[in-house]
Amino acid sequence: MASNATDYIKHHLTFWNSSHQAGNFWSIHIDTFSISLLLGFIFLAVFAGVARCASLERPGRLQLFVELIIDMVNTQVKEVFHAKSKVVGPLALTIFCWVFLMNFMDLFPVDLFPMIAQWIGFTFFGMEPHHVYLRVVPSADVNATFAMSLSVMILIIAFSIKAKGAGGYAKELLTAPFHASNPIGAIILAPVNFVFQMVELVAKPISLSLRLFGNMYSGELIFILIALLPIGAQWALGAPWAIFHILIITLQAFVFMMLTIVYLSLAVEAH
Amino acid sequence: MEFNATLLGQAITFAILVWFTMKFVWPPLTNMMDERAKRIADGLAAAERGKQDLLAAEKRVADELTKARQQSTEIMLGAEKRANQIVEEARETARQEGARLVADAKAEIDQEVLRAKEALREQVAALAVTGAEKILRQEVDAAKHADLLASIKAEL
Numbered sequence: 001m002a003s004n005a006t007d008y009i010k011h012h013l014t015f016w017n018s019s020h021q022a023g024n025f026w027s028i029h030i031d032t033f034s035i036s037l038l039l040g041f042i043f044l045a046v047f048a049g050v051a052r053c054a055s056l057e058r059p060g061r062l063q064l065f066v067e068l069i070i071d072m073v074n075t076q077v078k079e080v081f082h083a084k085s086k087v088v089g090p091l092a093l094t095i096f097c098w099v100f101l102m103n104f105m106d107l108f109p110v111d112l113f114p115m116i117a118q119w120i121g122f123t124f125f126g127m128e129p130h131h132v133y134l135r136v137v138p139s140a141d142v143n144a145t146f147a148m149s150l151s152v153m154i155l156i157i158a159f160s161i162k163a164k165g166a167g168g169y170a171k172e173l174l175t176a177p178f179h180a181s182n183p184i185g186a187i188i189l190a191p192v193n194f195v196f197q198m199v200e201l202v203a204k205p206i207s208l209s210l211r212l213f214g215n216m217y218s219g220e221l222i223f224i225l226i227a228l229l230p231i232g233a234q235w236a237l238g239a240p241w242a243i244f245h246i247l248i249i250t251l252q253a254f255v256f257m258m259l260t261i262v263y264l265s266l267a268v269e270a271h
Numbered sequence: 272m273e274f275n276a277t278l279l280g281q282a283i284t285f286a287i288l289v290w291f292t293m294k295f296v297w298p299p300l301t302n303m304m305d306e307r308a309k310r311i312a313d314g315l316a317a318a319e320r321g322k323q324d325l326l327a328a329e330k331r332v333a334d335e336l337t338k339a340r341q342q343s344t345e346i347m348l349g350a351e352k353r354a355n356q357i358v359e360e361a362r363e364t365a366r367q368e369g370a371r372l373v374a375d376a377k378a379e380i381d382q383e384v385l386r387a388k389e390a391l392r393e394q395v396a397a398l399a400v401t402g403a404e405k406i407l408r409q410e411v412d413a414a415k416h417a418d419l420l421a422s423i424k425a426e427l
Contacts (some may be wrong), residue, residue, distance in 0.1 A: 015273075029277040036281060040288045054303050056310070070300050074376060081307040089301065090293035138281075143274060147281030 005142050005228050012224050014133045015141070016117075029141060036138035037238065039101040047097070069097070076258060081265040083163070088264055091155070095148065096257040102139040103216055103249030107242060110223045139252075140208065140216040149205035152260050156204065159267040173197045208256060215252050219245050396424050 019027030050066045059067065073093045103173075113136045121132035138144045159183050160169045174193050182187040226238045400420065407416060 017275075024275065026276050028275060028280060032277050033280045033284070037284050038368060040284055042295070044291050046290065047292070047300075051296050051299045054300060056303055056307050065301065067304060070297070071304065074304075086298075087289075087293060090297040091289050092291045093297060094285075094289045098285070113381050141277065143277035146283045147278045148285055150278075151285050262273070 008228065009221075009224055009245055011133065012114065013132070013135070014220075016133045029135075029143060031134050031136065032138045032141040032144055033045065035101055035105065035136055036098070036144055039105075040098055041137070043094075043097045043101060069093070073202075074259065077261055080258075080261045081268070083265070085159075085264075085268075087155070088261060091264075092257045095260055096253050099139060099148070099256050100249060100253035101209045102137065102144065103252055105136045105138065106140070106216060106219050106223065106245060106249060108136060110220070110227050125184050135220075136214055137220050139212055140220045142213050145209035145213040146205070148256070149209035151264065152208065153201065153205040154266045156201070156263050161265050163268045204259075208259055212252050212256055215248055219248060392427055396427055399423065399427070 015029040017027050018030055046062070047066055050063050054063055070093060073096055074089060077089050093254040114132070114134045117134040118129040118132045121127035122129045135141065157169075160172075164172060174190040175186065176193060178189045179192055179194060180189050190230055221240070222241055226234055226241060229237065403420060403423075
């Protein structure tokens with residue numbers, strides 16, 4: 001493996017950034033963006049393809065598999081989200097599948113795609129192999145996880161306003177969780193309530209995205225560390241960790257989906 | 272942890288994915304699955320109905336069979352009775368006919384006997400006359416003894 005372990009780890013944890021200078025906000029992680037886009041299109045291609053030629057009478061294996069996933073998501077949505085909405089089901093399905101696919105990239109050998117990228121960069125673009133960076137697990141990038149969780153937060157606000165009206169939502173922000181019986185008490189409690197509500201609102205996307213990011217980042221890091229072991233010993237740790245990771249990636253995708261449904265149902269229901 | 276424009280790009284990708292799923296994936300598939308569930312439920316209900324119908328039909332068939340069996344038994348009993356009656360009637364007729372024939376024969380025989388007696392009487396009388404004639408030809412005159420002859424003839 002790498003002669004210098006620190007260099008190896010650092011190289012694996014560096015994004016393929018469109019800009020070379022660090023801290024440039026308008027730069028973009030090309031690896032995260034393109035891989036997640038590709039995975040999203042794979043998801044859409046499979047599901048839309050099945051939806052297009054779905055057969056009611058004689059479903060094929062792929063169709064049954066897709067139906068299995070949709071049925072699972074639909075059951076969860078129906079159990080938790082009691083209001084009627086056209087968005088929640090598709091949203092939950094997209095989150096589950098997309099997050100699962102992004103997490104799944106963690107199960108490929110850590111050096112496989114970076115080495116291919118280095119070879120392509122060196123052969124076709126004459127790049128120095130050590131300066132070709134590629135991180136293949138989009139969900140180990142905070143940008144990807146926060147993009148989803150902040151979108152969910154916007155949806156929480158939108159659902160709240162739609163269900164209770166702008167005035168009703170504003171009133172809830174100022175009068176819950178502490179209720180006052182007289183007007184003076186209500187005025188005193190309003191800022192306290194507002195702070196509580198804001199913390200609650202902001203805590204949701206942060207916990208959502210950091211949970212997923214933390215799990216995936218640590219999983220990736222452990223795979224990188226395992227890759228530093230002597231080649232004959234790698235499987236002894238790599239195989240159990242990979243098998244355990246199958247559980248983790250599915251569970252994280254499920255948790256992200258489930259919490260999104262729960263948050264949206266909380267937003268719709270009156271406190 | 273480094274935030275940059277990737278976040279915006281990811282959010283746009285996410286929005287597109289959700290929109291597309293909402294438009295082309297979720298509604299057709301869930302509709303189809305609901306439809307299938309409904310069809311299965313309908314099929315099961317129809318099967319249940321069919322089973323009930325079959326049971327009812329079987330019951331009706333059994334009833335009809337019982338009724339038909341009863342009817343046939345009745346018909347057989349009636350026919351037997353009628354046959355017995357006919358046989359009885361025939362026997363009676365035959366008996367009467369036989370009696371009549373016997374009576375006729377008896378009457379004819381009686382008549383025949385009478386007729387034979389008459390003929391015999393005639394012949395005996397003639398024989399007696401002939402015998403008497405032969406006897407009397409030698410000793411008696413027929414004219415003289417006519418009264419005697421007539422009385423003998425009457426006694427026969």
